[in-house]
Amino acid sequence: MHLTPRSVHLQNALRLAVALAGARLLAGTLDLAHGVWVLLATLSLMRTSAADTRAAPAPALAGTVAGAAVAALTLYAAGDRPLFYALALPVVILVGFTLGPLLGPAWTQTAFTLASVLVFAQVSGPGWRLSEVRLLDVAVGGAAGALAALLAWPRGGRGELARDMADLLAEGAVACRTVTALLGDDRLQRDRSQGDPLQAARRAMHLAEASFAQYLTERTRRNRPEPHWEAALATGRTIVHGAELLLMTHQEGLREPLPPGPAAALTGLAGQVAQEVLRAADTLRGSGQREPRTTVSRYPAEDSGPLRRAADRHGIGDAHVLLVVDAEAWLTGVAHDAVRTRSAPPRTEVPATRRAEPPRVRVRGAGSGGLRP
Incomplete structure (x- = not known):
């Protein structure tokens, strides 16, 4: 790796x-x-x-x-x-x-x-x-x-950090679409030629974690604004660990495809969330615009199409209801972290001994149940 x-x-x-x-x-x-x-x-x-x-x-x-x-x-x-x-x-x-x-x-x-x-x-x-x-x-x-x-690589961990974090989010955006499609289509689940849908995102996450860990141990000689690396890493971890939990929890439900309505709603939501994650990646690369500070998700549970279709219960079983709820919670949690990454105020570099510890890994929901911290 x-x-x-x-x-x-x-x-x-x-x-x-x-x-x-x-x-x-x-x-x-x-x-x-x-x-x-x-x-x-x-x-x-x-x-x-x-x-x-x-x-x-x-x-x-x-x-x-x-x-x-x-x-x-x-x-x-x-x-x-x-x-x-x-x-x-x-x-x-x-x-x-x-x-x-x-x-x-x-x-x-x-x-x-x-x-x-x-x-x-x-x-x-x-x-x-x-x-x-x-x-x-x-x-x-x-x-x-x-x-x-x-x-040889005089910038140390800082030299790779922005690119690794941006690559993590880019691979995570692909994983959001791929895993959602896998959850909604049993044919993809049976097709083993697809391989591990999280392999690229997981590899990018490990590279980003290594760069960030080294960055925390290095001295800082200049005071300049820094992106919120913890928020970016939390976004990638939410994608990878949340998807792993979904695929593990709903293996039984994956044996049958979701009805067309909920599957299309989840696919649309996954596309919107992937765009949010890609915009956060562009912000880390320096090519995106930073938003006004906010931590409010753009996808509240009461406006969620997948949840409304799951609540109608037309042609959808209990296992699929839980799958839709958990998938919606995972995707909106990813969107929440991506928005936080883009809107977080620039940070100022401080010596390694004064830096706070990075946050613990969490998998968020959007108030709709499903995945828990």
Whole structure:
């Protein structure tokens, strides 16, 4: 599913592979004494965007300098006493990496540098040049990681987010029509050549979720309006998860086709909802007009053609009544989220630590029963 250049997971894998290959080449070319530290520095300093990677080396180098200074003093004071280094190592690891998440990356690098020097002091013998080597390796590894981040997908998750969200809504619009047609026609249900009607939308949803999750972890350096990504993702999830629930719940009812009247009413409603979703996708791409803010669905239950036809009960059984009600609730819930995506006010980027958590997945109805949160 993620074997595509548009997947942030694949982008991260390729970016890291290039960085590690470059770091290994530099370590071999410069004939560094402990080249593995170059690779470890690249792993620890690499971030998913160029902005984040540029911000990482400063505290890392500061922590490395502090750790190298403490290590040099320790080596000078302790001398050739392997037992001292063996006893000090677990204490440094326990204290350093326990407090690291609380005190920040500079403290973590300090502890890591000191622990590395204590390890190699037992393996290859103590010497003050271990601190110098560690400092040089971190600088080389950080440079390799920063260069790779600048060259390979420097925008990180934000670079793919708008396109992934728009593609999710576009595929979701197709799924609205396809699933509604499947619900109303038993011949399509029996025709296995159609395949999974939600495969493309589900794949687009996973790509969009990955981009959004990475976007939330990245630092923001500019304050500018942002679309309401949570509303867009909620629209796609409502489409995919609601359709899955419908197909699973009404498998028995799909054995017989809906009467022509309710089937045509559902098909018409699905077409209108799909247009709403496509307009929301155009808004995310920047080619659509943002509406005045509103969260009121354009398809109230009292004006629903499918519900009126189901209420008449002319030639329609109980199973089909429930199918129509649930399908109408699903489609109007999708329309509600799509309108909210288009009319949501632009948001301003904030640092990742200040962003609110995304909303929980919900499948809405339109006050007509059927699907529930």
